[in-house]
Amino acid sequence: xxxxxxxxxxxxxxxxxxxxxxxxxxxxxxxxxxxxxxxxxxxxxxxxxxxxxxxxxxxxxxxxxxxxxxxxxxxxxxxxxxxxxxxxxxxxxxxxxxxxxxxxxxxxxxxxxxxxxxxxxxxxxxxxxxxxxxxxxxxxxxxxxxxxxxxxxxxxxxxxxxxxxxxxxxxxxxxxxxxxxxxxxxxxxxxxxxxxxxxxxxxxxxxxxxxxxxxxxxxxxxxxxxxxxxxxxxxxxxxxxxxxxxxxxxxxxxxxxxxxxxxxxxxxxxxxxxxxxxxxxxxxxxxxxxxxxxxxxxxxxxxxxxxxxxxxxxxxxxxxxxxxxxxxxxxxxxxxxxxxxxxxxxxxxxxxxxxxxxxxxxxxxxxxxxxxxxxxxxxxxxxxxxxxxxxxxxxxxxxxxxxxxxxxxxxxxxxxxxxxxxxxxxxxxxxxxxxxxxxxxxxxxxxxxxxxxxxxxxx
Amino acid sequence: xxxxxxxxxxxxxxxxxxxxxxxxxxxxxxxxxxxxxxxxxxxxxxxxxxxxxxxxxxxxxxxxxxxxxxxxxxxxxxxxxxxxxxxxxxxxxxxxxxxxxxxxxxxxxxxxxxxxxxxxxxxxxxxxxxxxxxxxxxxxxxxxxxxxxxxxxxxxxxxxxxxxxxxxxxxxxxxxxxxxxxxxxxxxxxxxxxxxxxxxxxxxxxxxxxxxxxxxxxxxxxxxxxxxxxxxxxxxxxxxxxxxxxxxxxxxxxxxxxxxxxxxxxxxxxxxxxxxxxxxxxxxxxxxxxxxxxxxxxxxxxxxxxxxxxxxxxxxxxxxxxxxxxxxxxxxxxxxxxxxxxxxxxxxxxxxxxxxxxxxxxxxxxxxxxxxxxxxxxxxxxxxxxxxxxxxxxxxxxxxxxxxxxxxxxxxxxxxxxxxxxxxxxxxxxxxxxxxxxxxxxxxxxxxxxxxxxxxxxx
Numbered sequence: 001x002x003x004x005x006x007x008x009x010x011x012x013x014x015x016x017x018x019x020x021x022x023x024x025x026x027x028x029x030x031x032x033x034x035x036x037x038x039x040x041x042x043x044x045x046x047x048x049x050x051x052x053x054x055x056x057x058x059x060x061x062x063x064x065x066x067x068x069x070x071x072x073x074x075x076x077x078x079x080x081x082x083x084x085x086x087x088x089x090x091x092x093x094x095x096x097x098x099x100x101x102x103x104x105x106x107x108x109x110x111x112x113x114x115x116x117x118x119x120x121x122x123x124x125x126x127x128x129x130x131x132x133x134x135x136x137x138x139x140x141x142x143x144x145x146x147x148x149x150x151x152x153x154x155x156x157x158x159x160x161x162x163x164x165x166x167x168x169x170x171x172x173x174x175x176x177x178x179x180x181x182x183x184x185x186x187x188x189x190x191x192x193x194x195x196x197x198x199x200x201x202x203x204x205x206x207x208x209x210x211x212x213x214x215x216x217x218x219x220x221x222x223x224x225x226x227x228x229x230x231x232x233x234x235x236x237x238x239x240x241x242x243x244x245x246x247x248x249x250x251x252x253x254x255x256x257x258x259x260x261x262x263x264x265x266x267x268x269x270x271x272x273x274x275x276x277x278x279x280x281x282x283x284x285x286x287x288x289x290x291x292x293x294x295x296x297x298x299x300x301x302x303x304x305x306x307x308x309x310x311x312x313x314x315x316x317x318x319x320x321x322x323x324x325x326x327x328x329x330x331x332x333x334x335x336x337x338x339x340x341x342x343x344x345x346x347x348x349x350x351x352x353x354x355x356x357x358x359x360x361x362x363x364x365x366x367x368x369x370x371x372x373x374x375x376x377x378x379x380x381x382x383x384x385x386x387x388x389x390x391x392x393x394x395x396x397x398x399x400x401x402x403x404x405x406x407x408x409x410x411x412x413x414x415x416x417x418x419x420x421x422x423x424x425x426x427x428x429x430x431x432x433x434x435x436x437x438x439x440x441x442x443x444x445x446x447x448x449x450x451x452x453x454x455x456x457x458x459x
Numbered sequence: 460x461x462x463x464x465x466x467x468x469x470x471x472x473x474x475x476x477x478x479x480x481x482x483x484x485x486x487x488x489x490x491x492x493x494x495x496x497x498x499x500x501x502x503x504x505x506x507x508x509x510x511x512x513x514x515x516x517x518x519x520x521x522x523x524x525x526x527x528x529x530x531x532x533x534x535x536x537x538x539x540x541x542x543x544x545x546x547x548x549x550x551x552x553x554x555x556x557x558x559x560x561x562x563x564x565x566x567x568x569x570x571x572x573x574x575x576x577x578x579x580x581x582x583x584x585x586x587x588x589x590x591x592x593x594x595x596x597x598x599x600x601x602x603x604x605x606x607x608x609x610x611x612x613x614x615x616x617x618x619x620x621x622x623x624x625x626x627x628x629x630x631x632x633x634x635x636x637x638x639x640x641x642x643x644x645x646x647x648x649x650x651x652x653x654x655x656x657x658x659x660x661x662x663x664x665x666x667x668x669x670x671x672x673x674x675x676x677x678x679x680x681x682x683x684x685x686x687x688x689x690x691x692x693x694x695x696x697x698x699x700x701x702x703x704x705x706x707x708x709x710x711x712x713x714x715x716x717x718x719x720x721x722x723x724x725x726x727x728x729x730x731x732x733x734x735x736x737x738x739x740x741x742x743x744x745x746x747x748x749x750x751x752x753x754x755x756x757x758x759x760x761x762x763x764x765x766x767x768x769x770x771x772x773x774x775x776x777x778x779x780x781x782x783x784x785x786x787x788x789x790x791x792x793x794x795x796x797x798x799x800x801x802x803x804x805x806x807x808x809x810x811x812x813x814x815x816x817x818x819x820x821x822x823x824x825x826x827x828x829x830x831x832x833x834x835x836x837x838x839x840x841x842x843x844x845x846x847x848x849x850x851x852x853x854x855x856x857x858x859x860x861x862x863x864x865x866x867x868x869x870x871x872x873x874x875x876x877x878x879x880x881x882x883x884x885x886x887x888x889x890x891x892x893x894x895x896x897x898x899x900x901x902x903x904x905x906x907x908x909x910x911x912x913x914x915x916x917x918x
Binding site: 119455 | 461463464482483499500501527528555556557559564579580583587588591592594595596598599602606609611612613614615616617618619620630631632634637638640647648654656657659661668671674675677683686688690698699701708850872874875876878879880881907908913914916917918
């Protein structure tokens with residue numbers, strides 16, 4: 001029986017014999033008694049195992065060290081302690097896998113920096129039990145939301161030769177032997193010898209491929225790993241992360257915002273419902289007020305405001321900005337914070353200056369802005385970015401050329417506008433940013449099982 | 460309203476006005492009437508739109524070509540045709556996005572080879588509407604199964620420097636400029652200049668990382684893309700594919716088979732329940748008897764038999780084999796087929812000769828075989844491969860060294876056996892193979908949205 005099953009059916013099992021297998025998180029020994037803080041990792045709560053010196057293996061049991069795996073047979077009994085609904089009166093405690101004295105994870109507070117160096121053991125700590133459970137549950141919430149709402153899940157390719165977002169931001173992949181590269185007549189590496197017969201990359205987005213499916217299935221989403229080569233060592237950058245990219249046919253910018261808001265509330269509510277103990281823990285030990293913030297989000301109405309209006313508000317504010325707000329430019333972190341504080345909740349900012357946004361976004365009638373939208377949330381800044389896509393072939397091609405996109409390589413994408421094209425929109429959400437928002441964790445390295453950052457690809 | 464919603468609530472909507480947006484799949488014109496075969500891709504079934512010359516745009520509507528996107532306003536009425544529960548009597552048909560005469564996807568049978576070349580348009584055909592819907596639904600079934608059963612979903616890293624399965628089978632990833640590689644003192648490429656400071660790869664398996672989470676969360680699964688550099692152009696090989704890799708602590712080989720059987724039946728039943736029209740179509744146009752085969756699987760008991768027993772049976776069979784069955788060797792495709800026919804259903808083959816299996820598999824007491832299991836299913840051959848993992852540190856290290864594994868690079872993995880190790884097991888299932896099994900499709904290129912095979916990385 002798992003810890004989770006036992007907690008779910010604690011009453012039915014009272015005074016019954018159960019067999020458990022899991023790990024010793026802590027072990028307090030007294031002369032006649034011993035208490036094992038026990039967990040098999042199936043739920044956040046631990047179980048207290050009590051044994052006494054009537055067991056003939058008492059002395060052996062007392063030697064069991066923290067980190068060891070054990071098998072426990074015992075009776076479920078009511079606990080004298082208020083904070084636990086039951087405990088196990090052990091009839092048998094058997095050592096399955098020993099653990100040495102110098103085991104790095106001891107029942108004390110370890111710094112997150114230390115735990116990053118023990119990446120393969122940190123899932124055994126309370127903090128990472130909470131974080132990675134929330135990560136798993138939020139993943140499922142996303143699938144659940146989209147599948148219930150009739151979206152198709154698409155596995156867009158990771159390896160690509162289409163140089164859409166700029167290959168300088170993409171990892172090259174190759175099967176060639178780097179130490180023995182053959183050159184072509186021009187003295188360049190002969191990529192025709194590579195497995196795909198040309199240079200290939202791992203992608204930074206599945207959007208373009210996603211659009212081809214939206215124009216066949218109406219509503220689709222992707223959810224998969226994404227890569228950026230950014231040589232940036234900040235709390236919010238990783239070179240490998242997961243992204244969700246929904247794309248919806250016959251949907252304009254207003255419709256897109258409806259979906260973003262509905263989806264986010266669903267995920268947050270689902271996580272609150274499924275992970276109460278984990279959220280409680282994060283609220284207590286990671287970010288005070290986390291739970292309240294999440295509950296508030298579900299009930300709130302998201303503000304919708306244009307980029308121009310945002311700049312107006314920022315300019316009127318009696319604050320000495322580090323970065324002066326500008327109608328032609330992106331907004332800075334300090335502005336994001338001010339705006340979400342100003343409205344006391346999440347804010348959709350729409351209609352951005354076209355020069356700072358991507359080539360595939362729909363040009364507005366003013367010919368100055370694009371129908372793009374960023375969602376800013378209190379505490380985490382930009383959580384999603386989306387846009388209506390340019391559905392007019394000529395306009396799109398002109399803009400692509402202007403911005404140096406290889407229109408030949410993406411001719412199939414452009415063709416979508418020729419073959420029954422339609423108004424359509426999509427957005428991207430960085431999954432790690434969502435998990436940081438759901439847990440209060442401030443460093444992206446602590447929400448990814450094995451983070452990859454510049455100079456750091458251990459394990 | 461989407462097609463799906465309309466089909467789900469056809470009766471409630473009878474005689475009501477609805478607005479639909481989608482694409483023209485076919486268009487039959489008569490003097491006084493027109494019939495548009497209409498689909499928005501949200502469900503497999505199309506909708507018939509009927510319009511007549513009482514509409515003042517009648518002549519305009521008649522010009523609408525196959526592939527165009529349209530908006531339809533009309534009344535839901537009972538259909539005179541038996542095979543459709545309703546049709547739409549159009550009050551308005553508006554062209555949203557035109558489509559030229561030479562649109563590649565016409566209402567006729569296209570060969571799958573042709574459609575592979577039109578990869579971005581083939582999702583608009585009935586076959587690929589069925590295949591990719593089944594792919595999406597089966598994905599969800601997998602998440603649903605594991606989440607309901609208390610497993611943690613883990614995103615194991617794709618970029619890795621741990622050379623576990625042999626780097627010759629892995630793609631190298633780099634941010635270095637291949638045309639200007641700096642060399643170190645030994646004349647080799649200086650990988651310390653690369654983003655991670657050393658050579659890195661995209662992984663062929665998340666298993667080793669998965670095990671570290673199983674020993675913290677008890678039951679985990681991965682579901683993500685995987686890569687192999689195999690230069691092989693067969694119907695069953697792709698260089699990029701998706702894998703599911705569950706890993707379970709305190710679980711032996713028998714327990715593992717229970718899980719594999721239970722999971723597969725769940726996925727198949729879920730797909731049968733959720734995609735009746737798609738399965739029906741595949742049964743009719745891809746593989747006759749498909750539905751029956753799937754329904755039979757759910758009700759069957761999977762045979763469990765050792766590799767030795769399989770070879771005994773094969774040797775006794777009065778068949779002239781192309782490959783002679785051998786107690787020391789793997790079995791061939793012809794043997795797999797014979798065995799599943801022999802038992803009339805899925806067969807677990809256990810206890811394989813250790814010399815043909817991986818280094819991390821549990822050595823059996825006979826010291827000749829390992830506690831590995833392959834699941835063979837009628838029609839698709841090997842669908843899953845798994846094993847109990849060697850949990851004894853010394854035995855594992857010795858075997859790793861013998862097989863040339865860099866024990867330094869995987870010391871963290873080996874350490875799992877030191878720090879509260881336990882009996883544990885896991886398996887891998889190639890997702891595309893599952894989809895081929897669920898649809899009857901014989902070529903892996905036809906179950907992947909944008910397949911990557913040697914020399915083929917278009918789109």
